[in-house]
Amino acid sequence: MSETRPSLLRSTPFRLALTFAFLFVLAFILSGAVVYQLMSADLARRLDQSIKETYSVVALTYAKNEQEDLIASVNNNADLNPDKDQLFSLTDSQGNRLAGNFTASDLPDGFSMFAARLPGVPAGTMYRAYTGEVGDNSLTVAFSLAETDELETIALMSFGWGTLFITGLAIAGGALLASRVQRRLDGIAATMVDVSHGRLHARIPLTGNGDDIDAVSVQVNAALDRLSALVDGMREVSANIAHDLKTPLNRLQMILEQAADKTASGEDVTSELADARAESLQINQTFDALLRIAQIEAGARKARFVDLNVGSVVGTIGEVYADVAEDDGKSLSTMLVPDTEWYIHGDRDLLMQMLANLVENALRHCPPGTAIELSVARQGDRILVNVSDNGPGIPATEREKVFQRLYRLDSSRTTPGSGLGLSLVKAVADLHGATIALKANNPGLAVIVSFPAVRAPT
Secondary structure: OOOOOOOHHHOHHHHHHHHHHHHHHHHHHHHHHHHHHHHHHHHHHHHHHHHHHHHHHHHOOOEOOEOHHHHHHHHHHHHOOOOOOEEEEEEOOOOOEEEEOOOOOOOOOEEEEEEOOOOOOOOOOEEEEEEEEEOOEEEEEEEEOHHHHHHHHHHHHHHHHHHHHHHHHHHHHHHHHHHHHHHHHHHHHHHHHHHHOOOOOOOOOOOOOOOHHHHHHHHHHHHHHHHHHHHHHHHHHHHHHHHHHHHHHHHHHHHHHHHHHHHHOOOOOHHHHHHHHHHHHHHHHHHHHHHHHHHHHOOOOHHHOEEEEHHHHHHHHHHHHHHHHHHOOOEEEEEOOOOOOOEEEEOHHHHHHHHHHHHHHHHHHOOOOOEEEEEEEEEOOEEEEEEEEOOOOOOHHHOOHHHOOOOOOHHHOOOOOOOOHHHHHHHHHHHOOOEEEEEEOOOOEEEEEEEEEOOOOO
């Protein structure tokens, strides 16, 4: 099956990058507009301040009934501005020009704007003017807005080029980042395609930078590890079922054929029917155990969990199996601290089944004279249930394998059983969030089940 890789423009990372770039450029434009408005207002304020200061300096040269100094000051300032970026006008009460480089007419007192029509000045040039009364005369000082407009134009051009540069950089950077993210997503997709095609060993490559994609990849890889382990377990279980049930099924077939032959010759087949019944019961028990393990692993019993004292469960198992052990030539002792309770969250029936399987396993595989001990202890926030014996133990290389379904040691294949007892123990422990450790007891074996505690001991 061919996989079509989405184009960069259609990829989610690139679209997110474009969205981020758009928001960034929009923020830059809005901030630029605010800065431009503030700058324009500041330039206007400074221009008004300069005009007013110049007006005040010129107006101070006037003495009452003596305007010659005022006329001279106006003409001197006008002569200093041949390019007419600054205009000065002094008119009498009739509007006749007394001094200056232009004649102000119809300008109100205070600040005003006007377009000059003067020789040597481009048409439409705007001026900012201040007009006031100096004695019986009217004094106007006007500054050109060309310099202010030029500064504002430079600012606008700067913001425009800056916007284009930032937009291009944001799109290019977004495309680069999106392509890197897309490659990682493609790696995830390729891994999932491999898994869907049965290549369960495939794993998502990690960059090692600990980002969110790596965190998700680690979780997916862990799920793939569990999936691979489950599939391998199913294959192994299938092989073990085929191997371990082949013998009893063949034996059952032989018994039934013998019964059929005896029936044909008129002989008694009671013993053959009893043997067939025993074989079929053993086969049914094996399948019942497999179904029970599957139900436990599915978590169907978690709804029945309550806080319970695991010490009372251990004590009950000790009382029930003490006589059984004695009848079998072995001893079973229970070590519990008096008046102490060890609370865990779980299902009492499942815990009883788990401990019963551990004790029965020790009774079945240990020789006469073996001492078996049950005990409970607390270690930090964990409750430890220990089932130990001084029997032959289990080789270190086999300790992890005994929890596999239908797995049996070579030394135990001649003893009754289906090889599912410890598998059920493992399923119950996993359901309770507990861990199981098999350790050498020197001699013998110690099985330690560690549960999370839910209450402090009393």
